[in-house]
Amino acid sequence: MVEDNSLQKQFIESYDQFADDIFKHCFFRVSDKEVAIDMMQEVFTKVWKYVDDGNDIHNIRAFLYKVANNMIIDYYRKKKSVSLDKIEEGREVPFEIEDVGADEKILSESEVKIISGFLEKLEEPYKQAVVLRYIEGMSIDEIVEVTGESNNNVSVRINRGIKKLKKLINE
Amino acid sequence: MNKKRTVEELLELAGKSVVLSDAEKASVRYKLVKISKPKKSKLFFTKFVFAPLLILVILTSTVAASSADSLPGDRLYAVKTEVVEPLAGLIKINKERRVEYKEALASKRLEEMVLLSSEGKLDDIKKEKLLSLLSRHQQDVEQGLKGLGPEFASKVESNIESVLRAHGRIFVDLEEEDLKESIENSTVLASKRRVEAEGRVTADGKIAEDLKEKVSNEITDAEEILKDSSEILLAKEVLEEAESHIDAGSYNKAILLLNRSSRFTKEAIVVAQAEEKFAIKRKEIDSRRVEQFLDAVKVPEKVEVAITSAVMVNEEQEEVNLYSYFEDLVTERIGESNNPEDYLDIIPGLVPEDFEGVDLRGDILEVISESDDSKEGYVRLLINIATRLKVELSSKESVDYIWTQIAEM
Numbered sequence: 336m337v338e339d340n341s342l343q344k345q346f347i348e349s350y351d352q353f354a355d356d357i358f359k360h361c362f363f364r365v366s367d368k369e370v371a372i373d374m375m376q377e378v379f380t381k382v383w384k385y386v387d388d389g390n391d392i393h394n395i396r397a398f399l400y401k402v403a404n405n406m407i408i409d410y411y412r413k414k415k416s417v418s419l420d421k422i423e424e425g426r427e428v429p430f431e432i433e434d435v436g437a438d439e440k441i442l443s444e445s446e447v448k449i450i451s452g453f454l455e456k457l458e459e460p461y462k463q464a465v466v467l468r469y470i471e472g473m474s475i476d477e478i479v480e481v482t483g484e485s486n487n488n489v490s491v492r493i494n495r496g497i498k499k500l501k502k503l504i505n506e
Numbered sequence: 507m508n509k510k511r512t513v514e515e516l517l518e519l520a521g522k523s524v525v526l527s528d529a530e531k532a533s534v535r536y537k538l539v540k541i542s543k544p545k546k547s548k549l550f551f552t553k554f555v556f557a558p559l560l561i562l563v564i565l566t567s568t569v570a571a572s573s574a575d576s577l578p579g580d581r582l583y584a585v586k587t588e589v590v591e592p593l594a595g596l597i598k599i600n601k602e603r604r605v606e607y608k609e610a611l612a613s614k615r616l617e618e619m620v621l622l623s624s625e626g627k628l629d630d631i632k633k634e635k636l637l638s639l640l641s642r643h644q645q646d647v648e649q650g651l652k653g654l655g656p657e658f659a660s661k662v663e664s665n666i667e668s669v670l671r672a673h674g675r676i677f678v679d680l681e682e683e684d685l686k687e688s689i690e691n692s693t694v695l696a697s698k699r700r701v702e703a704e705g706r707v708t709a710d711g712k713i714a715e716d717l718k719e720k721v722s723n724e725i726t727d728a729e730e731i732l733k734d735s736s737e738i739l740l741a742k743e744v745l746e747e748a749e750s751h752i753d754a755g756s757y758n759k760a761i762l763l764l765n766r767s768s769r770f771t772k773e774a775i776v777v778a779q780a781e782e783k784f785a786i787k788r789k790e791i792d793s794r795r796v797e798q799f800l801d802a803v804k805v806p807e808k809v810e811v812a813i814t815s816a817v818m819v820n821e822e823q824e825e826v827n828l829y830s831y832f833e834d835l836v837t838e839r840i841g842e843s844n845n846p847e848d849y850l851d852i853i854p855g856l857v858p859e860d861f862e863g864v865d866l867r868g869d870i871l872e873v874i875s876e877s878d879d880s881k882e883g884y885v886r887l888l889i890n891i892a893t894r895l896k897v898e899l900s901s902k903e904s905v906d907y908i909w910t911q912i913a914e915m
Contacts, residue, residue: 354531355525447524
């Protein structure tokens with residue numbers, strides 16, 4: 336009888352290392368926690384099936400984000416138009432952005448909901464670029480690795496994405 | 507009074523505020539452990555286990571073992587190159603190891619050429635056979651590198667280039683002119699592929715430092731067997747140049763130079779090994795080549811001078827500088843707008859970092875300097891873009907290329 340634990344071990348280690356990041360990424364792209372958790376699980380399930388079929392993965396982190404991004408695209412294709420409630424949440428500003436003081440280390444649940452509401456109104460590919468850069472804290476080079484886009488395209492998308500987001504917030 | 511937060515800071519805070527709870531994370535983990543539980547496979551009746559076993563049986567057979575040292579013209583050479591070697595390649599654990607194996611086969615064919623030539627047994631039929639196999643291995647490498655990272659691809663192509671170059675020199679020493687020409691053609695192709703792969707590498711300080719250490723160790727090891735070698739001298743000079751680029755934070759340039767240093771060392775070792783093994787008299791590298799190369803490596807300090815003095819002839823048959831040609835392209839595109847923020851929208855390939863050292867005032871770019879010279883503003887902008895895109899500013903075509911990258915996306 337032949338068993339192979341090493342592949343499973345590596346796979347679970349990659350989950351331990353990247354689960355939080357992938358969940359966070361999914362959350363800020365789809366603005367729904369339950370959907371984000373399910374999506375994260377599905378990302379890792381698909382990756383397991385890929386390696387179990389004998390395929391190699393050169394860069395696991397970039398691969399996970401690519402799978403997640405494809406899943407998010409499919410999610411929006413199937414999803415009906417964004418609910419009015421979510422649009423209204425984005426427009427309503429019960430607190431001013433400036434009210435979040437310099438001493439704040441994290442945001443409350445409602446504050447996060449408002450930020451994600453604005454993000455949801457930001458169209459792709461700017462949303463992906465802004466989330467990877469500011470939510471995930473990735474460098475330009477890391478984003479290039481994940482998205483496969485050029486350095487130049489990534490820089491421009493981040494720059495324009497932030498400008499558009501600021502415009503959305505100030506409307 | 508609270509300090510105001512920027513949108514970027516709020517996004518970062520939001521990122522830190524959203525986490526999976528331990529329970530949520532553990533719940534998903536449990537499900538993934540279940541689905542990834544290893545399957546127990548029976549020996550002999552699954553193709554997963556059976557195929558490698560069959561390969562192992564073939565590779566350890568007496569025939570396979572006997573074919574290992576065979577050369578073109580020997581009975582078992584076809585067994586070696588058409589059966590044993592391809593099968594051995596199949597059981598390499600991943601794509602990178604398979605590519606390295608094909609790279610090693612290419613080196614092996616070159617060694618066989620040298621061995622036969624040194625014994626006076628390399629006739630035209632054997633030459634053709636070996637060159638054909640060499641070409642096949644190189645094509646396998648090129649195919650295998652598709653989909654692999656640029657750092658690995660540039661390393662492999664760099665190795666191949668140095669081995670080919672070394673053998674080009676060996677064949678000169680062996681007076682095999684036609685082989686030398688074939689190898690030179692292969693070297694040019696390998697060099698082109700290496701340059702293409704290097705162009706895709708995005709280096710950081712750690713990658714550069716790790717490679718620097720590896721290259722430095724290669725030189726130290728080589729110096730123990732090669733005394734007073736001009737190639738090693740060249741390798742050390744290039745290494746020093748690379749170190750200054752690392753200190754300056756120009757990691758991509760440093761990687762190119764480190765790979766080049768490594769090629770010189772590898773070339774020196776391959777030639778020295780052939781000399782010793784086959785008693786070939788080695789010719790010294792042309793010292794002029796050393797000086798020419800060292801001049802080419804140094805980055806000119808006054809790039810601005812080079813730009814403003816470089817002239818070209820425009821459509822009206824007037825002599826213009828490269829920077830003024832670039833200025834015309836920009837102002838034509840920007841049109842009537844005098845809003846600096848429009849630059850990034852109207853010329854989509856520009857990034858904020860391109861404007862370092864450049865002040866945007868209205869529709870005229872002006873450099874932040876006491877001289878307040880707008881001409882210098884366009885020069886600085888063009889230099890920044892060329893540096894980012896790694897384009898050497900030397901001709902109208904180089905500016906045209908830059909323009910297609912920033913304005914015609």
